[in-house]
Amino acid sequence: MSRKSVNFTIKEINSDLAQFRDLNITIGSITRERWEEPMGPTPYPSLTTLRSWDQRLLSRYKPFYMPFCDLCCLCTYGKCDLTGTKKGACGISMPAQQSRTVLIAACIGAATHISHSRDLLNHVIATSGRDCPINVGGTSVEVEAPITRLVCGVKPETLGDLEPVLDYCENQLTQLLAVTHTGQEGNHLDFESKVFHAGMIDHVGMEVADIAQVSALGFPKADPEAPLCDLGLGTVDTKKPVILVIGHNVPPATAIIDHLKETGLFPEVEVTGICCTALDVTRYSPRAKIVGPISWQLRYIRSGVPDVIVIDEQCVRTDTLTEAARIHAPLIATSEKNCLGLPDMTDETVDAIVAGFVSGKVTGALILDPEKVGEVAVATAMAVAPKRKKHSVLPTKHQLGEWAKKCTQCMLCRRACPNDLPIAQAIRLAASGNLSGLDELYDDCLGCGRCESACKQKIPIHSLIVAAADKKTREETYCLRSGRGAIQDLEIRKVGGPIVLGEIPGIVAFVGCANYPKGSREVAEMCMEFARRRYIVCTSGCSAMSAGMYRDEEGKTAYERYSGAFEAGGIVNVGSCVANSHIAGAAIKIASIFAKRPLRGNYEEIADYVYNRVGAVGVAWGAMSQKAASIAAGFWRLGIPVVVGPHGTKYRRMLLGRADKDADWFVYDARTGEKVYGGPVPEHLFFAAETKEEAMVMVAKLTMRPNDTSRGRANKLANYIDLHKRLVGGIPQDVYRLVRTHADIPLTMKDECLLHLSGHDWKESPIPDPTLLPRMVHQKRGD
Amino acid sequence: MPMTDSWQTAEIPGPKKASLIIKPDIADALISRAKRPIMIVGHGIIEYEVEGKPLIDCLIALSRKAKIPVVVSASTNKEFLSRGFEPAAIMSAVEISSRLTDPEWKGLDGKESYDLAIFVGLPYSMQWTILSGLKHFAPGVKTMTFDCVYHPNASWSFPNSTIKDWAANLKGIVENLED
Numbered sequence: 001m002s003r004k005s006v007n008f009t010i011k012e013i014n015s016d017l018a019q020f021r022d023l024n025i026t027i028g029s030i031t032r033e034r035w036e037e038p039m040g041p042t043p044y045p046s047l048t049t050l051r052s053w054d055q056r057l058l059s060r061y062k063p064f065y066m067p068f069c070d071l072c073c074l075c076t077y078g079k080c081d082l083t084g085t086k087k088g089a090c091g092i093s094m095p096a097q098q099s100r101t102v103l104i105a106a107c108i109g110a111a112t113h114i115s116h117s118r119d120l121l122n123h124v125i126a127t128s129g130r131d132c133p134i135n136v137g138g139t140s141v142e143v144e145a146p147i148t149r150l151v152c153g154v155k156p157e158t159l160g161d162l163e164p165v166l167d168y169c170e171n172q173l174t175q176l177l178a179v180t181h182t183g184q185e186g187n188h189l190d191f192e193s194k195v196f197h198a199g200m201i202d203h204v205g206m207e208v209a210d211i212a213q214v215s216a217l218g219f220p221k222a223d224p225e226a227p228l229c230d231l232g233l234g235t236v237d238t239k240k241p242v243i244l245v246i247g248h249n250v251p252p253a254t255a256i257i258d259h260l261k262e263t264g265l266f267p268e269v270e271v272t273g274i275c276c277t278a279l280d281v282t283r284y285s286p287r288a289k290i291v292g293p294i295s296w297q298l299r300y301i302r303s304g305v306p307d308v309i310v311i312d313e314q315c316v317r318t319d320t321l322t323e324a325a326r327i328h329a330p331l332i333a334t335s336e337k338n339c340l341g342l343p344d345m346t347d348e349t350v351d352a353i354v355a356g357f358v359s360g361k362v363t364g365a366l367i368l369d370p371e372k373v374g375e376v377a378v379a380t381a382m383a384v385a386p387k388r389k390k391h392s393v394l395p396t397k398h399q400l401g402e403w404a405k406k407c408t409q410c411m412l413c414r415r416a417c418p419n420d421l422p423i424a425q426a427i428r429l430a431a432s433g434n435l436s437g438l439d440e441l442y443d444d445c446l447g448c449g450r451c452e453s454a455c456k457q458k459i460p461i462h463s464l465i466v467a468a469a470d471k472k473t474r475e476e477t478y479c480l481r482s483g484r485g486a487i488q489d490l491e492i493r494k495v496g497g498p499i500v501l502g503e504i505p506g507i508v509a510f511v512g513c514a515n516y517p518k519g520s521r522e523v524a525e526m527c528m529e530f531a532r533r534r535y536i537v538c539t540s541g542c543s544a545m546s547a548g549m550y551r552d553e554e555g556k557t558a559y560e561r562y563s564g565a566f567e568a569g570g571i572v573n574v575g576s577c578v579a580n581s582h583i584a585g586a587a588i589k590i591a592s593i594f595a596k597r598p599l600r601g602n603y604e605e606i607a608d609y610v611y612n613r614v615g616a617v618g619v620a621w622g623a624m625s626q627k628a629a630s631i632a633a634g635f636w637r638l639g640i641p642v643v644v645g646p647h648g649t650k651y652r653r654m655l656l657g658r659a660d661k662d663a664d665w666f667v668y669d670a671r672t673g674e675k676v677y678g679g680p681v682p683e684h685l686f687f688a689a690e691t692k693e694e695a696m697v698m699v700a701k702l703t704m705r706p707n708d709t710s711r712g713r714a715n716k717l718a719n720y721i722d723l724h725k726r727l728v729g730g731i732p733q734d735v736y737r738l739v740r741t742h743a744d745i746p747l748t749m750k751d752e753c754l755l756h757l758s759g760h761d762w763k764e765s766p767i768p769d770p771t772l773l774p775r776m777v778h779q780k781r782g783d
Numbered sequence: 784m785p786m787t788d789s790w791q792t793a794e795i796p797g798p799k800k801a802s803l804i805i806k807p808d809i810a811d812a813l814i815s816r817a818k819r820p821i822m823i824v825g826h827g828i829i830e831y832e833v834e835g836k837p838l839i840d841c842l843i844a845l846s847r848k849a850k851i852p853v854v855v856s857a858s859t860n861k862e863f864l865s866r867g868f869e870p871a872a873i874m875s876a877v878e879i880s881s882r883l884t885d886p887e888w889k890g891l892d893g894k895e896s897y898d899l900a901i902f903v904g905l906p907y908s909m910q911w912t913i914l915s916g917l918k919h920f921a922p923g924v925k926t927m928t929f930d931c932v933y934h935p936n937a938s939w940s941f942p943n944s945t946i947k948d949w950a951a952n953l954k955g956i957v958e959n960l961e962d
Contacts, residue, residue, distance in 0.1 A: 064881035066916035070797025083799045084919055094919050411784060415792045420907050454792065517906060646905075649877065649912040656881045688877050690905060691826050694857035698875070728873060729861040 040602030043153030099191035109630030114205035124216035130160030137222030153601030199633020207581035232476030241385035247312035255374030276576035293542035304392030442469035483575020496594025502712010506703030512620035524550030611639020615703035678706035710743035786942030790932035807955030817899035825905030
């Protein structure tokens with residue numbers, strides 16, 4: 001497919017109707033299309049095209065709103081108190097206001113990915129050409145862009161083909177943001193439908209970004225054996241000049257690698273990263289090192305190890321310039337979206353910029369040319385490193401004690417801490433020379449620094465925590481499998497049947513940010529537990545890093561212990577945030593490749609298939625950002641549930657099913673057209689768990705689908721019951737709702753299950769061929 | 784510290800804020816007046832003691848004395864079972880709270896809606912947001928918190944208290960209740 005505008009001029013035409021002279025006609029575009037699949041019903045859906053599908057989901061999963069603020073302050077009518085049934089001056093109700101806020105968050109998230117995608121696409125088109133073929137896995141991946149094909153109904157073949165896809169995303173995003181203006185949408189369920197739309201558009205944007213960079217930058221192409229790379233503070237060779245890259249948009253970081261290779265300096269310089277740029281730079285060169293997730297920014301900068309800091313966009317601490325200055329490390333900003341008030345030195349010579357940095361006259365610069373960033377960063381690191389001598393602002397043990405003695409125990413630090421950590425108690429211990437309390441805090445600390453801002457004594461509390469955990473930081477030596485990108489079509493063919501039939505109990509994707517309630521380790525433990533149980537485990541973003549930051553009893557990390565293949569018991573790191581699209585893409589490909597459902601512009605049918613048959617669950621244990629909100633929304637529209645940690649309630653609403661309301665769980669049996677009870681599966685679409693244990697049990701439950709075969713349901717039930725018994729205690733109280741026939745009962749749990757069923761007036765019920773779409777009745781296509 | 788500031792400093796809700804439980808009699812009166820109370824217990828209770836005894840024992844005593852069914856979240860169930868106490872249900876905090884906003888829901892036993900929900904032991908911000916949901920969307924349910932910190936979104940909350948004062952209050956609540 002490619003897009004060309006068509007212009008033609010008719011000098012003169014005479015007909016019975018009229019005469020035309022110099023008639024100029026422009027047709028926006030034509031498509032050169034080599035995809036023979038007939039177009040489905042919903043290519044390039046508008047805001048309301050999929051509204052009825054959304055309403056079906058929302059009638060089951062009703063929003064439970066938890067306002068984070070009782071007021072609306074978005075216009076000059078306000079502030080308006082919306083408590084209870086009060087209305088704002090514009091007439092808006094609290095449910096509508098909450099869903100409106102969720103939509104704003106989803107729009108911010110989607111805009112961020114789509115903007116990132118546009119910048120990246122422009123960059124790779126500039127470097128590789130518009131005709132550069134899309135190649136995300138060679139012959140192993142024929143369905144190269146499942147989300148784009150599904151949503152837009154087009155099959156992109158070149159980088160240029162992705163431009164109109166992004167045009168569509170940008171158009172829809174403008175429409176969606178307009179919805180949130182005062183006096184537009186007023187119904188909370190319509191807002192929610194538009195949240196789903198924002199999520200779907202977000203997934204298209206993410207897919208475009210990742211397939212563009214995989215195609216043009218030579219990242220691993222659907223490679224289950226993508227290389228292992230170093231992860232952790234302790235892996236950095238601090239004797240060398242060190243460059244730190246932070247953010248999400250990788251071209252400046254790849255330019256650094258290119259320049260190091262061109263100059264032969266790579267062995268002499270460490271390239272380290274935080275957040276998704278780190279993940280993507282290791283996809284470009286596995287010699288680069290990942291320091292850690294987003295929450296590692298302050299601790300790593302303050303350690304003084306980085307000699308130059310290069311930031312691009314998204315999830316970069318907005319005080320990075322200040323922090324960099326404290327350790328005398330020059331900062332280079334590289335994105336128009338994140339200029340930090342710095343002088344634009346893009347047109348200066350490399351030598352002039354480096355000289356400014358080395359002299360200390362310039363502490364930061366905006367450079368909007370990635371290649372120049374590469375040259376400047378390397379030259380600056382080499383020149384500055386000997387002068388800086390890894391200048392750290394972390395206190396010595398003696399200084400730490402002196403700081404601790406200034407504490408008045410006012411508790412403002414704890415009251416500012418998102419995790420309510422016992423900071424004041426730890427500082428009291430430290431004042432007496434015992435650092436164990438601070439050392440313990442390190443594991444659960446989010447690295448936000450709010451404790452310091454709150455402290456009236458100006459104690460650098462975060463630095464105290466990091467300094468006390470000095471030994472731990474040096475021992476952070478882990479590894480991570482570089483992001484492999486897409487899932488191969490062959491892998492889908494192999495696991496499609498076992499997933500749909502339930503022999504593989506589910507796909508569990510650990511995605512998103514690092515706003516964890518109890519540190520990274522919980523993510524690693526959950527990943528390894530589900531891999532041990534032969535689920536397919538996917539990881540991405542900061543969660544992919546956390547998954548690797550733990551060693552089991554044999555000293556192995558998750559990525560060393562388990563394969564990187566999309567198979568039962570695999571732990572599959574797809575890559576950075578935008579690579580989340582491959583996880584949704586895999587679910588879509590199960591419907592299209594394994595079940596042979598038409599893909600092209602056929603959203604409802606594919607989502608209906610995924611929802612009823614593919615036992616996938618997302619876990620965003622530390623979800624923090626607006627991007628996490630839009631990513632989750634894209635999964636919701638596909639019918640894939642998402643579990644978040646306790647901080648996730650701050651997204652203001654859950655989407656919860658009611659297992660106790662049988663009427664909510666009827667589906668059409670595609671064989672007969674009858675409406676039949678399909679059971680409360682998956683029970684929720686968006687759920688916040690209080691603890692890791694609660695999350696794990698819920699994840700096991702949420703992999704169940706109405707279409708599960710008895711063998712599959714028995715397998716899923718066995719995992720659910722076993723996890724419940726081990727982590728919660730006793731057999732789950734709702735097993736009777738999940739067992740449809742005697743054959744569903746796990747063999748090894750037969751007696752206890754029968755005893756449980758006998759107490760609940762349980763009767764067998766048929767297993768339907770489930771669909772929520774009346775039009776799918778009698779249209780089964782041989783899955 | 785101020786008694787009626789949100790424990791998490793920045794979590795300021797809006798005009799409607801919780802009334803204070805400054806002495807046990809207030810809580811006892813609210814519990815006694817309630818027709819259908821329920822208690823929702825999170826995993827945070829494990830770390831607290833009331834005058835030398837685990838908080839969980841105090842909550843069990845309260846449940847037994849006032850006949851308040853207890854809903855526990857996943858991680859807390861084992862602690863109750865190990866004390867020979869069978870919770871009325873194991874449900875997540877968001878699930879039970881969502882049901883409390885449904886005026887047609889007849890409770891765990893299918894008999895009648897609850898009119899008082901007592902929360903204790905959830906992570907502060909999670910309990911804060913859940914109580915906000917109930918404040919706005921469960922007009923028939925009064926909420927009360929038994930944590931040692933102020934929860935502005937509840938109907939009734941302890942103030943930010945020292946552990947000693949809070950424990951004395953909680954002990955008093957249980958002792959004063961009529962068997």
